[in-house]
Amino acid sequence: MDEGALVTRALAGDQQAFAALVEAYQVPVYNLSYRMLGNAAEAEDAAQEAFLRAYLQLKTYDPAKRFSTWLFSIAAHYCIDQLRRRRFSWSTLESLTGRDSQDHGALDPEERALNNEEGRELQRALMLLPENYRLVLILRYWQDLSYEEIMAVTRISESALKTRLHRAREMLAEKMRGGRATPAMAQGLVQAVNRKEEGDGVLSEC
Amino acid sequence: MSLHLDGLLSSEESAALENHLARCSTCWEHWQALQHIDRRLREAPLVALSGDFVPEVMRRISLYQGFALPAVRVPGWAILGASALAVVSSAAWVVFAAISVYWQMDTVWYLGLSALKSAGVALAVADALTLTGRSLLSELLAPTTVAGLVSLSGLSVLVLGLWLRLVTRYSAWRRAA
Structure with a gap:
């Protein structure tokens, strides 16, 4: 059964139809949450919450748009909300205890299975990016969304998305190099090259 | 790039x-x-999920629905009417309260008495009429009168409705979570 029919049936109160939608989107939504939050247990809870919210807000869904972008938008906003709350509670807790908030304790079995050293390094670097930068990378790479779809999820303009994606890649490269920028980044040459890319398209010299 | x-x-x-x-x-x-x-x-790989994810989501939805108040369709005119009643009764209570505080009973009595005397009514009759009017007005402004009861009821219904809505929504979210 196609997605539109499932949504229509779910809107009419058919819980089996909604369960089929959850089944179809559980992995992408969970992965979005996991990459955003960096913790398996929190990600599972966030993904469940995103589906619950989607169910409750189903009447606001516009069938002319893709269900996946609408659902990712709910999940992404919920994750950003959780990160802001976490930041607040961590800063409060730290101020009381002086504990390092970045220490999340031992990895659970699922995280251990997923994360070899390379995977851990990537996720660690990803978690160091600002959440809006992290989100566009996740949507681009793990959800395989086009620019138009990412714009629909994040509600930003095309030029803002281009800049954000580029900066996110640069920052991630820098974090993966242990905080060392490439010489081009350090000299601000990349920005010059990119201005030319977006401008007259002429590349002459750095 | x-x-x-x-x-x-x-x-x-x-x-x-x-x-x-x-x-x-x-x-x-x-x-x-x-x-x-x-x-x-x-x-970078996609992370796998535990097998009970879908049943868990559906359980949370059922919990939410089980605890949430059943959706009752209230006609628009009823909502408008209830809101108007609450607003009017609250406003009436405020007006009566303001009169009783700022416009003393004695002023009402003197005004009434002067008006009746100017109209040529005998002093004893005017006095009796205004005293009766004054006692009636005092009765009306007392918290146990109809006006007071109606306005307080309007306010109570409004506050109770908002409180009930808040508590049920919060409890449903807590249970679902």
Whole structure:
């Protein structure tokens, strides 16, 4: 059964139809949450919450748009909300205890299975990016969304998305190099090259 | 460079960029770093989920629905009427309260008495009439009178409705979570 029919049936109160939608989107939504939050247990809870919210807000869904972008938008906003709350509670807790908030304790079995050293390094670097930068990378790479779809999820303009994606890649490269920028980044040459890319398209010299 | 990674440059733009990269070692190093990141991101795996994810989501939905108040369709005119009653009764209570505080009973009595005397009514009769009026007005403004009861009821219904809505929504979210 196609997605539109499932949504229509779910809107009419058919819980089996909604369960089929959850089944179809559980992995992408969970992965979005996991990459955003960096913790398996929190990600599972966030993904469940995103589906619950989607169910409750189903009447606001516009069938002319893709269900996946609408659902990712709910999940992404919920994750950003959780990160802001976490930041607040961590800063409060730290101020009381002086504990390092970045220490999340031992990895659970699922995280251990997923994360070899390379995977851990990537996720660690990803978690160091600002959440809006992290989100566009996740949507681009793990959800395989086009620019138009990412714009629909994040509600930003095309030029803002281009800049954000580029900066996110640069920052991630820098974090993966242990905080060392490439010489081009350090000299601000990349920005010059990119201005030319977006401008007259002429590349002459750095 | 980012657009080139996503294959969004035209062939002319791509050629210009590659031409530049061939001549500029600084940009070439940067391009290599971006390509490396792009490759790492593309190769990053999707995380698997536990098998009971779907039943857990449906359980949370059922919990929410089980605890939430049944959706009752209230006609628009009823909502408007209830709101109007609450607003009017609250406003009436405020007006009566203001009169009783700022416009003393004695003033009402003197005004009434003067008006009746000017109209040529005998003093004893005017006095009796205004005293009766004064006691009636005092009765009306007392909290146990109909006006007071109606206005307080309106306010109570409004506050109770909002409180009930808040508590049930909060409890449902807590249970579902």
